[in-house]
Amino acid sequence: MNFLAPLFFLGALAVAGPIIFHLIRRTTREVTPFSTLMFLQPSPPRITKRSRLENFWLLLLRCLVLGLIAAAFSRPFFRESMHSPLAAAGEGHRRVLLIDTSASQRRENLWAELKNKVAARIEAAAPADEIALIAFDRTPREVLGFEEWRRARPEERRALAAQRLSLLAPGWAGTQLDQALLRAAEMLEHTDRADAPALREIVVFSDLQEGAHVDALQGYVWPQHLSVSLEPLAAKQTENAGLAWLPETEQQTGTAKSEATPIRLRVTNAAGAQHEQFKLQWRAGDKTVGTDFDAYVPAGKARVIRVPQPPAGADRVVLSGDDTAFDNTTYVLPPQPARIPVLFLGQDEDEDPRGLLYYLHRAFPSTGQQQVQLTAHRSAEAVPGFLQQTAQFIVVGDRPSDAALDSVRPIIEGGHLALVPFDSPEASGKAARLLGVPALTVSEAAVRDYAMLAKIDFQHPFFSAFADPRFSDFTKIHFWKHRRIDLAGLKDARTLASFDSGDPALVQVPLGRGSVILLATTWRPADSQLALSSKFLPLLQAMLDQSSHFAPVQAQYFVGDEIALPESTTPLTVRTPSGREVPATGPRFAATDEPGIYQVTPGTLRFVVNLPAEESRTQPLTTERFSALGVPLTQNAKATAEQRAREARAQAAEIENRQKIWRWLLLATLLLVAAETLLAGRLTRASATPAPTA
Amino acid sequence: MSNPSFLDPATLMAIRNLELRARSVVEGFWHGLHRSPYHGFSVEFTEYRPYAPGDDPRYLDWKLVGRTDRYFIKKFEDETNLRCQLLVDVSRSMTFGSRGYTKAEYARTLAATLGWFLSQQGDATGLMTFDSTVREYLPARHRPGHLRQLMLALEKPSEGRATDLTTPLKRIAELTRKRGLTVLISDLLAPLDELETSLGLLTASGHEVVIFQVLDPAELDFSFSTAARFEDLETGRDLFIDPATARADYQRRLAEHLTAVKAIAQRLGLTHTQIDTAQPLELALFDFLKIRANRGKIVRRKAA
Numbered sequence: 002m003n004f005l006a007p008l009f010f011l012g013a014l015a016v017a018g019p020i021i022f023h024l025i026r027r028t029t030r031e032v033t034p035f036s037t038l039m040f041l042q043p044s045p046p047r048i049t050k051r052s053r054l055e056n057f058w059l060l061l062l063r064c065l066v067l068g069l070i071a072a073a074f075s076r077p078f079f080r081e082s083m084h085s086p087l088a089a090a091g092e093g094h095r096r097v098l099l100i101d102t103s104a105s106q107r108r109e110n111l112w113a114e115l116k117n118k119v120a121a122r123i124e125a126a127a128p129a130d131e132i133a134l135i136a137f138d139r140t141p142r143e144v145l146g147f148e149e150w151r152r153a154r155p156e157e158r159r160a161l162a163a164q165r166l167s168l169l170a171p172g173w174a175g176t177q178l179d180q181a182l183l184r185a186a187e188m189l190e191h192t193d194r195a196d197a198p199a200l201r202e203i204v205v206f207s208d209l210q211e212g213a214h215v216d217a218l219q220g221y222v223w224p225q226h227l228s229v230s231l232e233p234l235a236a237k238q239t240e241n242a243g244l245a246w247l248p249e250t251e252q253q254t255g256t257a258k259s260e261a262t263p264i265r266l267r268v269t270n271a272a273g274a275q276h277e278q279f280k281l282q283w284r285a286g287d288k289t290v291g292t293d294f295d296a297y298v299p300a301g302k303a304r305v306i307r308v309p310q311p312p313a314g315a316d317r318v319v320l321s322g323d324d325t326a327f328d329n330t331t332y333v334l335p336p337q338p339a340r341i342p343v344l345f346l347g348q349d350e351d352e353d354p355r356g357l358l359y360y361l362h363r364a365f366p367s368t369g370q371q372q373v374q375l376t377a378h379r380s381a382e383a384v385p386g387f388l389q390q391t392a393q394f395i396v397v398g399d400r401p402s403d404a405a406l407d408s409v410r411p412i413i414e415g416g417h418l419a420l421v422p423f424d425s426p427e428a429s430g431k432a433a434r435l436l437g438v439p440a441l442t443v444s445e446a447a448v449r450d451y452a453m454l455a456k457i458d459f460q461h462p463f464f465s466a467f468a469d470p471r472f473s474d475f476t477k478i479h480f481w482k483h484r485r486i487d488l489a490g491l492k493d494a495r496t497l498a499s500f501d502s503g504d505p506a507l508v509q510v511p512l513g514r515g516s517v518i519l520l521a522t523t524w525r526p527a528d529s530q531l532a533l534s535s536k537f538l539p540l541l542q543a544m545l546d547q548s549s550h551f552a553p554v555q556a557q558y559f560v561g562d563e564i565a566l567p568e569s570t571t572p573l574t575v576r577t578p579s580g581r582e583v584p585a586t587g588p589r590f591a592a593t594d595e596p597g598i599y600q601v602t603p604g605t606l607r608f609v610v611n612l613p614a615e616e617s618r619t620q621p622l623t624t625e626r627f628s629a630l631g632v633p634l635t636q637n638a639k640a641t642a643e644q645r646a647r648e649a650r651a652q653a654a655e656i657e658n659r660q661k662i663w664r665w666l667l668l669a670t671l672l673l674v675a676a677e678t679l680l681a682g683r684l685t686r687a688s689a690t691p692a693p694t695a
Numbered sequence: 696m697s698n699p700s701f702l703d704p705a706t707l708m709a710i711r712n713l714e715l716r717a718r719s720v721v722e723g724f725w726h727g728l729h730r731s732p733y734h735g736f737s738v739e740f741t742e743y744r745p746y747a748p749g750d751d752p753r754y755l756d757w758k759l760v761g762r763t764d765r766y767f768i769k770k771f772e773d774e775t776n777l778r779c780q781l782l783v784d785v786s787r788s789m790t791f792g793s794r795g796y797t798k799a800e801y802a803r804t805l806a807a808t809l810g811w812f813l814s815q816q817g818d819a820t821g822l823m824t825f826d827s828t829v830r831e832y833l834p835a836r837h838r839p840g841h842l843r844q845l846m847l848a849l850e851k852p853s854e855g856r857a858t859d860l861t862t863p864l865k866r867i868a869e870l871t872r873k874r875g876l877t878v879l880i881s882d883l884l885a886p887l888d889e890l891e892t893s894l895g896l897l898t899a900s901g902h903e904v905v906i907f908q909v910l911d912p913a914e915l916d917f918s919f920s921t922a923a924r925f926e927d928l929e930t931g932r933d934l935f936i937d938p939a940t941a942r943a944d945y946q947r948r949l950a951e952h953l954t955a956v957k958a959i960a961q962r963l964g965l966t967h968t969q970i971d972t973a974q975p976l977e978l979a980l981f982d983f984l985k986i987r988a989n990r991g992k993i994v995r996r997k998a999a
Contacts, residue, residue, distance in 0.1 A: 031921060031922075031923035031924065032923065032924045032925075032926050032933065033919065033923045033924070033925050033926065033936075034790075034791065034925075034926050034928050035791060035925045035926065035927065035928065036787075036788040036789070036790075036791035036798070036882065036884055036911070036914060036927075036928055036929075037788050037884045037885075037927055037928070037929065038925060038927040038930070038932060038933075038934055039884060039885075039886075039948075039952070040944075040945045040948035040949050040952065041925060041934060041936055041941055041944075041945055042934075042941060042944060043934040043935055043936065044922065044934075044935055044936050044937035044940050044941055
């Protein structure tokens with residue numbers, strides 16, 4: 002027999018009441034009023050008489066009533082084996098240990114402390130427990146899965162886990178705690194075994210730094226019977242200043258980029274920090290280069306410091322003056338513009354303003370992002386091999402040689418674009434040759450005064466930049482002359498723009514993976530105002546962007562980022578900052594596991610990988626933050642015990658609710674009360690019959 | 696003590712109306728008495744005094760005016776020869792009674808009887824009831840309706856607990872300037888420390904004092920049989936008393952108390968009568984008159 006609320010049994014102490022009343026009644030039964038006690042002395046009471054209880058059966062009934070009521074209130078029930086989902090599942094814990102291997106774990110001896118804690122937790126595992134290890138920084142990685150744990154022999158499991166743990170080391174990546182938690186929760190939830198332990202727990206071993214991402218936990222519906230316990234690792238030094246390089250954005254990089262453009266570095270200081278004065282130094286390897294720069298950053302603030310371009314050889318800035326060193330170096334590499342070779346086929350002179358080439362030279366200015374190398378191929382021979390390899394965009398001018406046209410055809414078929422302006426109806430020959438069609442019917446259009454572009458496909462990438470009504474006015478561009486191209490013989494030709502007469506002005510004709518763009522006029526001043534209009538440069542740039550396959554080069558990457566590598570026929574190798582040669586297996590390079598400057602060979606491509614700035618926010622997160630995000634936290638073992646007790650109570654309540662013994666107890670109480678009433682009534686009548694004394 | 700010609704007190708107390716009760720006693724008394732031995736309470740002429748403006752012309756002696764042509768006021772007709780003040784104890788201790796009625800009822804009936812009797816004779820009767828303080832006070836008068844007021848005042852229930860004899864006695868001494876008769880009806884079951892002083896105050900101012908000490912037979916012989924908690928009616932204090940063991944001591948101490956009361960009465964030259972409530976009231980009345988007769992002689996003798 003068990004009790005749901007055993008404390009109510011204290012109510013049974015109330016039986017003392019009737020007993021005392023029965024005793025007291027004995028002593029106070031007769032009170033004789035008397036005029037005065039002036040002449041009376043108290044007589045000693047007779048003990049023997051008082052100690053005897055009167056109306057024993059009545060007393061017994063009353064005590065029983067009280068006892069039964071107390072018993073009913075304490076909600077008794079008989080323990081029975083109850084089939085609960087918890088009881089059916091296996092004993093023990095199913096536990097995921099989340100191990101933080103982010104860069105901030107490199108502080109002090111946090112890593113050693115973490116390993117000790119994890120090892121202790123593994124060592125403490127009960128035979129019925131299941132343990133999985135997940136290391137996480139930017140991404141969660143399964144170090145030891147539940148399957149593996151179960152497959153291992155019970156006596157070897159701990160050793161296995163310890164061995165896996167010993168292989169881990171803190172990396173340089175940021176902390177995505179939310180992803181790790183979600184992954185662990187999924188791992189715990191998705192089990193196809195019915196005998197998996199019911200108590201599921203995630204134990205987080207981390208410094209729980211402020212910079213850890215937890216936002217994805219917002220609104221996540223946590224599975225039932227899952228708890229998260231935090232094992233925070235506290236660093237002695239929480240003061241930390243972070244350093245981050247802020248590369249110039251595209252807007253800020255002008256064409257007139259001078260050598261004096263300062264490098265912007267952001268220095269953040271932890272709230273409540275004592276240090277406010279820091280030093281920045283350029284370094285080449287371990288050697289200090291140039292002069293120091295002072296940075297004054299008050300606690301809890303961030304300041305952007307501008308320092309001049311790095312001296313020759315310097316590739317990193319080191320911050321000194323704070324307690325924590327792991328995040329004090331940032332690598333800086335001024336962005337290198339992408340070199341894009343553009344091929345011009347034709348006889349135009351470079352400096353002839355009546356020709357096409359003159360304007361092309363000026364249409365592709367050098368920017369921080371790109372540097373167009375325009376090469377004019379005037380000879381009758383085929384285009385040289387290296388140009389065939391690298392040319393990204395082809396413009397076909399007047400009178401190109403057939404050999405040259407034939408040699409660029411593979412380039413177009415490889416996925417690039419060729420722009421063919423029609424300077425005369427005779428240009429149909431070169432277009433036909435390029436496209437590989439027998440002939441193209443082209444005639445000179447009769448233009449009265451001038452023609453304008455009327456129907457423009459703003460959905461097409463060439464014109465999408467002009468889609469906004471502010472820029473979509475093409476009527477200011479007057480075309481004095483244009484040719485009428487008959488598109489009947491061209492398969493899949495798409496008219497991108499038409500003249501107001503209805504004749505096609507710009508036509509895209511696919512060729513292999515690339516395409517040939519037919520322009521029914523030219524930008525020579527004799528033909529049109531196109532070269533002088535504000536639309537000319539964006540239009541050509543749009544074509545170049547479509548044609549060239551260079552991914553935009555990012556100035557800076559962070560540890561763990563994937564980097565797009567340039568296309569190459571030769572196998573590429575990436576040299577990491579630590580000197581490792583990593584062969585690039587695909588178009589993207591993912592092994593950016595340390596900060597520094599990576600070099601791609603062959604070639605001159607270098608890229609910078611830095612520590613994520615978030616990682617510098619090393620102040621610990623509060624548990625309130627996790628609670629606010631709805632994480633089912635169990636602070637410590639005591640809390641777990643409490644939870645278990647709560648579950649046991651709930652189960653007991655259910656059993657009790659089904660048995661409802663208290664009802665029978667109350668019924669018995671009512672019967673006893675009735676009996677008591679009868680008995681008391683009879684006793685009263687019996688005592689009332691004899692004549693009163695005195 | 697039982698006399699078949701007198702009314703049994705228990706029967707008397709069954710009469711609810713106090714006035715009727717008093718009348719029954721007095722009338723029965725008259726019947727039994729046949730003749731009154733007391734003619735001494737006649738109207739006494741006190742004095743003539745010259746009329747002064749403002750005096751009530753009703754009291755002018757017109758015969759004298761006719762005879763002498765002088766205005767004199769004849770001062771006697773508005774007052775009776777005796778002013779009797781009844782002091783009745785209505786404290787809690789008086790609510791004890793073992794015979795079906797309490798000492799208080801007995802005392803009230805006694806007071807009413809005296810009042811009725813005196814008023815029949817044309818004497819002025821006043822009343823003061825008291826417990827720890829003075830409850831009701833009616834000055835001594837002989838007027839139509841006064842007796843009725845007196846009865847009503849007697850019938851008022853009291854709320855006080857304790858008995859304080861000093862204050863009412865002092866107060867009555869202050870209130871009644873004129874010499875008269877003061878009848879104290881009480882059980883006198885209170886400390887006697889100040890009783891002598893207070894009574895002395897009354898006798899010193901020339902009052903005649905008669906004390907009726909009303910006691911219940913149970914108080915006198917402590918005739919309880921079962922051991923019980925005895926509760927003091929005045930203080931509420933209770934004691935566990937076994938009558939068998941306590942009786943002798945009680946009787947001894949009560950006797951001491953009564954002796955002390957008697958001694959005080961002796962010393963002050965006042966009349967003390969102890970009545971137990973089983974006694975017919977007529978006897979008490981008879982005692983009263985006897986005392987009055989003797990007392991009158993004594994006083995006269997002393998005065999002479």
